[in-house]
Amino acid sequence: MLRSGKDYIEVAEKVRDVFLDRGFRPIIVVSASKGVTDLLIQVAKGHRGALDEVERRYMDIALEIGSAKLIRRVEEELKKLRRITKSIEEADAALVDYIVSYGERISKIITVQALENMNIHAFELDACSVIITNDVHGDAVIDYPATAVALEKVYSVIKDRNYVPVIEGFIGRTPNGIVTTLGRGGSDYTATAIAALLKLDKVFLVTDVEGVMTTDPDLVPTAKLVRYMSYVEALEASMYGTKGINPKAFEPLEKIFSSKVLIGSWRLFGTTISRDIPESLRGPKVIMIKDTVDYSYIAIVGEGVSEAKFVRDVLDIVISRGIEIKGLQSHIHRPSIVLYVDKEQGVDILKILHKALFEKG
Amino acid sequence: MVRIVVVGFGSVGRAFARIVALKKRAIESRYGVTLNVVGIADSKGMALKSDGFSEYELLKLSEVPRSGVNMFSPYAHNFVDLGYMYDHVQPDIHVELTPSSYVDGEPGLSNILFALNRRTHVVTANKAPLVLRYGELMDIAKKNSVQIRFRSTVMGGTPLIDTVMSLRSEDVERIEGILNATTNFILSEMHDKLIDFDEALKRAQVLGIAEADPSLDIEGVDAAAKLVILSHVIGRNIGLNDVRREPLSKIRLRDVVEAIKEGFVIKYMVHLDVQRGDAWVRIVRIPRSDAFAQINGTLNAVRIRTDTGEILFVGKGGGGIETAHSVLDDVIAIALSIEGGRR
Numbered sequence: 191m192l193r194s195g196k197d198y199i200e201v202a203e204k205v206r207d208v209f210l211d212r213g214f215r216p217i218i219v220v221s222a223s224k225g226v227t228d229l230l231i232q233v234a235k236g237h238r239g240a241l242d243e244v245e246r247r248y249m250d251i252a253l254e255i256g257s258a259k260l261i262r263r264v265e266e267e268l269k270k271l272r273r274i275t276k277s278i279e280e281a282d283a284a285l286v287d288y289i290v291s292y293g294e295r296i297s298k299i300i301t302v303q304a305l306e307n308m309n310i311h312a313f314e315l316d317a318c319s320v321i322i323t324n325d326v327h328g329d330a331v332i333d334y335p336a337t338a339v340a341l342e343k344v345y346s347v348i349k350d351r352n353y354v355p356v357i358e359g360f361i362g363r364t365p366n367g368i369v370t371t372l373g374r375g376g377s378d379y380t381a382t383a384i385a386a387l388l389k390l391d392k393v394f395l396v397t398d399v400e401g402v403m404t405t406d407p408d409l410v411p412t413a414k415l416v417r418y419m420s421y422v423e424a425l426e427a428s429m430y431g432t433k434g435i436n437p438k439a440f441e442p443l444e445k446i447f448s449s450k451v452l453i454g455s456w457r458l459f460g461t462t463i464s465r466d467i468p469e470s471l472r473g474p475k476v477i478m479i480k481d482t483v484d485y486s487y488i489a490i491v492g493e494g495v496s497e498a499k500f501v502r503d504v505l506d507i508v509i510s511r512g513i514e515i516k517g518l519q520s521h522i523h524r525p526s527i528v529l530y531v532d533k534e535q536g537v538d539i540l541k542i543l544h545k546a547l548f549e550k551g
Numbered sequence: 552m553v554r555i556v557v558v559g560f561g562s563v564g565r566a567f568a569r570i571v572a573l574k575k576r577a578i579e580s581r582y583g584v585t586l587n588v589v590g591i592a593d594s595k596g597m598a599l600k601s602d603g604f605s606e607y608e609l610l611k612l613s614e615v616p617r618s619g620v621n622m623f624s625p626y627a628h629n630f631v632d633l634g635y636m637y638d639h640v641q642p643d644i645h646v647e648l649t650p651s652s653y654v655d656g657e658p659g660l661s662n663i664l665f666a667l668n669r670r671t672h673v674v675t676a677n678k679a680p681l682v683l684r685y686g687e688l689m690d691i692a693k694k695n696s697v698q699i700r701f702r703s704t705v706m707g708g709t710p711l712i713d714t715v716m717s718l719r720s721e722d723v724e725r726i727e728g729i730l731n732a733t734t735n736f737i738l739s740e741m742h743d744k745l746i747d748f749d750e751a752l753k754r755a756q757v758l759g760i761a762e763a764d765p766s767l768d769i770e771g772v773d774a775a776a777k778l779v780i781l782s783h784v785i786g787r788n789i790g791l792n793d794v795r796r797e798p799l800s801k802i803r804l805r806d807v808v809e810a811i812k813e814g815f816v817i818k819y820m821v822h823l824d825v826q827r828g829d830a831w832v833r834i835v836r837i838p839r840s841d842a843f844a845q846i847n848g849t850l851n852a853v854r855i856r857t858d859t860g861e862i863l864f865v866g867k868g869g870g871g872i873e874t875a876h877s878v879l880d881d882v883i884a885i886a887l888s889i890e891g892g893r894r
Contacts (some may be wrong), residue, residue, distance in 0.1 A: 262616035274757045285757060302614070313610040319872065347573045353607060366848055366872065367756065 191398055192297060193222045195254025195304075201396075202304040205257055205354070205458045210310065215349070217390075218312075219381040220301050223247055227360075234281040234289045244268075245517030248296050250293055267296050271501040278299075283327035286550065287371045291318075294358035294377075302356045315355040320344060321380060323362035323370045330362055330370035331438075332366040332379070334446060337362075338387045347387050357384070375436030376461040386442035395453045397434050401460025402427070404548045405477050410541055414548055415460040416475050420467045423492055424451070426526050427476045430489040467493065474547050475498070479540045485516055486536030488529045495527050496520035504529070507546045513539055552884040554603070556590035556636060558662050559648030560620055562674055563893035564591070564701075565613040566875035572609035574879070589640035590816050596621025597628045601640045625732040633665050644672045644885055646878060651679035653772055653791060657796040660684060667691045667699065672889070674702040674881040676874055680774045682791050685783040696887055703877035705730065706778040706851050708867035710880075715784050721857035723785045728853035730777045732868030733761045733768040734799045734819040739809075739847040743817060747804040760849060771796035771819070778821045778830055781853075787825050794821075795831040802834055811837050817842045858866065 192198060209216045222230075226247065232240035245268050250266040263409060271292045274285075281289060298314055305312035321332035348355060359377025362370045372379050378395055385393045386531040400415060402424070407413040419427070421440050428435035434453055443449055443465070452459035475490040503518065504527065508515055517530040531539050555571075557564050578584050587603030595618040596603075604612065604626075612623055621627045628635075636642075642750045643667035659677035666673045667688065676680065680688060681701055692699040702712045715723070729735050733755055740751040752769070755761035767773045769849055775794035782789040799819050810817050815836040820843065823830045837844055842863060846852040851868035854861055867873045 259616060259619065259622050262622075264616070264618060266616055277753050278757060285754070288758060299614075311607055313607065329759055346575060347576065347606065351606070353610075477657070 191224075192221065195251045195300075197252060198255060198300050198304040198359055199307075199455070201301060202308045202310065205305060206310060208456065210354070215314075215352075216302065217355045217384060217388075218305075218354060219377055219379045219384065220294060220297045220356060221359050221397050221440065222297050223251065223300075224298075226293040227290055230290045230293050231286065233275055234286040236280060238275070240398045241272065244271075244293070246509055248300070249338040251300055255300060255304055255307065255444075256486045257303050259305070260300065263299050263303075264296055266296050267292060267299065274356065277328060284368055287327045288369045289368050290371055291358070291361045294361050298356050298358045305354060305356070306460055311352050312354040312356050315344060315357040317358040317361040318363040318367075318369060320357070321383070322365060323372070325364045325366075325368065325370065327370055328332060329363075329545065331384045332362060332442070334383070334387060335366075337383065341384060341387050353396070369468055373438065375439065378436040378439040379442075380450065382439045382451065383442040386446040390449055391449055393397045393451045393460055395425050395434070395451060397453060397455060399434065400454045400458040402432060402434060402476065404475070405544050406479075408431070410544050411478070412544070412549055417461065419461060419463045419475050420493055421448075421463060421465050422525055423467075423475050424463045426524060427478075427491045430476075430478050430491065432476055432478060432482060432491075444491065456484035477540065477544055477547065479536050481533060483534065484533070487534065489526050490529075490543070490547070492512045495525060496522075501527060504543070507543060511542055513542065552583045552587050552646060553881060553882075554587050554589045554640060554642045555649060555888055556592070556640060556642040558592045558633070559586060559650070559659075559677070560591055560593040560612075561617075561648065561650070562871035563874045563878065564593075564646075564648045565838075566611045566868075566871040567648070567878055568613040570789055570872075570875050572606040572613075575606060579640070580885060582883060582887060584883065584890050586882065586886060588698055589642060591620055592631050592633075592636060592638050593618050593620045594631070595629075595696055595782060597631055597636055598623040599628065599636060599639050600626045607622050612858065617726075619787055620755060620785075625840060628758050632663060634765050637671070642666075642671055642881055644674060646677040646882065647673060647677050647680075649677050651677050651776070652740050652765070653679050653767075653776065656680040656683040663699070664691065665819050667697060670695045670697055672697045672824070672885045673699040674878055674885065675699065675701050676707070676774075678704045678776045679782060680721070681783070682779045685780070686788065700882050700885060701780070701882035703874045706853060706864060706866055706868060707877040708851075708873035711853060711864050711866075712780075713856065714862070714864070715781060718785075719858060722825075723787075723855055723857050724825050726778065726781055726785075726821070726825070726853060727842060728821060728864075729851050730821050730853065730868070730876075731771075731774040731819065732770075732851060732870070733765060733850040734774070735846065735851065735868070736760050737799065738802070738817060738819060740802060740821040740845075741802070741807045742811065743777055745804065748800060748802050753807055758850075763832045764781045770798045774819070774821050774832045775788055775830075778823055778832070782823060782825075783831070785825070786826070786837060787823070789823070789828065789830050792826070794828055795833075797831070797833045806834075812838050818843055818846075831832040843857065 228239040229493040322336035359380040402416045403413040428437045451463040453461040472494040520527040656679040660680040709838040852865045
């Protein structure tokens with residue numbers, strides 16, 4: 191999460207220590223600074239105060255990184271943004287995307303400067319010149335063939351050089367040149383699409399936590415890191431709301447090339463997600479709870495959990511603890527089962543199941 | 552090795568620097584010519600490197616702030632002096648990308664004259680010098696045995712100029728078309744969204760399609776200038792003032808609505824009748840079935856009628872990337888002729 195100049199400097203240091211010094215050749219995908227996308231959506235709705243806040247945040251970061259060139263670049267971008275917002279009353283979807291794209295664009299400029307300050311040969315790669323999408327503003331889908339052509343041209347030049355391209359996540363453009371955005375979590379989608387199209391080995395998704403957890407640690411403090419997951423498990427978990435996984439991000443990996451996805455923080459990339467997992471790793475990976483108006487449901491995700499033996503094991507736990515459930519659901523071809531339970535008892539049941547399934551020794 | 556200087560470093564110049572950086576090696580292996588950018592100038596300063604900027608340096612130059620070439624240490628100079636530049640880096644090709652002024656053609660005109668008189672080939676995306684002094688510039692180029700190329704000035708995304716130049720035995724009788732991306736985008740927006748001119752213009756500005764000062768586009772000067780250049784290419788030589796212009800700002804939403812109701816669309820078109828010397832830029836109603844009715848957004852199109860038939864060109868009108876590619880095409884063409892001569 192990029193909040194301050196210090197965070198950008200840390201990213202640059204980590205890129206050097208974790209990737210470059212170990213012989214990796216990274217392509218860096220950046221998000222906007224924390225909170226900026228929401229502020230820019232406010233700006234697009236006509237809230238001028240939000241623009242002041244965006245300006246303040248990015249100028250503070252630029253000043254902290256400290257380069258005359260950077261400060262001027264950031265000022266220029268902010269000036270353009272101010273001019274745009276001055277001339278419109280209310281933005282339609284296309285203009286919202288255009289305004290929001292400044293969050294990533296400025297973040298990219300700052301990241302490049304932070305890397306350059308470490309003598310890393312970074313350069314700006316414009317998402318609008320390589321990520322081609324359809325025209326569904328706010329939730330665009332990447333056009334893989336068109337994007338592959340544009341990406342390969344750039345990649346053919348940089349692949350045997352020590353250049354580090356930095357590209358905006360979340361941003362693309364239509365074939366007609368109109369800026370689009372890829373929806374929430376779109377930066378992950380940009381990263382996996384680039385990796386799949388260029389057939390790169392690994393995608394590192396850097397977050398605040400060390401990986402995907404077996405459940406929400408705020409509810410169950412004994413939650414553990416999930417070391418390995420398959421794409422289908424990750425996708426299923428994301429559908430039930432697991433943090434840190436964006437369902438769209440798996441599409442290019444499923445369709446084009448199966449890069450490994452490592453989720454974690456700079457300290458530890460604790461979760462590795464790959465197309466297939468060995469037989470020995472089949473079984474429950476994640477358990478989570480969601481409330482509806484009338485009841486709660488608890489979803490257990492993992493390849494094999496909808497098989498009879500696992501369902502029986504879960505029911506054994508339920509019955510032996512005297513838990514009442516309102517229903518049980520599983521679908522063919524889906525790696526999950528769902529237990530419907532009383533809302534008041536939901537978290538307690540979650541804890542019991544978590545303990546039984548994930549805390550064995 | 553071909554030595555290039557770039558004068559004017561706005562969006563086209565930056566796109567040019569990036570493309571050279573990214574395509575330099577591919578061009579080397581495909582055509583056997585090495586393109587070396589040895590100098591870049593903007594309004595405030597210059598960056599000079601006589602053995603040529605590396606690919607990475609070109610990428611970084613494209614990231615300097617506006618008018619910030621003088622920040623590109625250690626190659627930066629805090630002044631602009633073409634004589635100094637030429638003495639230091641000895642260019643073979645001068646790429647002229649300063650903005651157009653149709654009053655006196657400056658600063659592009661003086662820059663191009665300087666280059667030609669120093670026997671340096673010129674590639675220009677700046678239209679004004681050609682519009683105002685085409686014949687003179689061609690004569691000086693010829694006298695000094697250098698080329699001046701300008702493919703990017705009219706429908707930069709297509710080889711229109713080259714094709715028209717190659718029509719040596721045909722007589723061009725009529726040129727008509729849509730030659731300005733900004734105004735075509737504005738009209739497309741008015742038709743699609745049924746919004747009035749001011750709002751469509753604002754949208755074009757916000758999306759970076761129209762300039763902050765759009766007057767050259769919406770008063771038809773840009774389209775007229777392109778028509779003038781085409782007329783020179785076919786040897787008809789009309790002047791900018793010979794082109795009658797109707798400003799697009801006259802258009803009202805109700806005109807658009809009425810046209811749609813009656814099965815027409817409104818386009819902002821150029822027209823040159825070669826025999827009669829009649830040239831104009833005008834708001835025109837055309838039937839929905841007309842080929843030009845399908846040319847929307849930032850697309851441009853030109854139909855050229857000759858004594859043997861018709862040619863229709865459709866392509867992207869503007870945009871930094873497209874224009875920069877056309878400039879690079881011209882640079883490669885010259886580089887090939889230089890290298891051929893050297894061999």
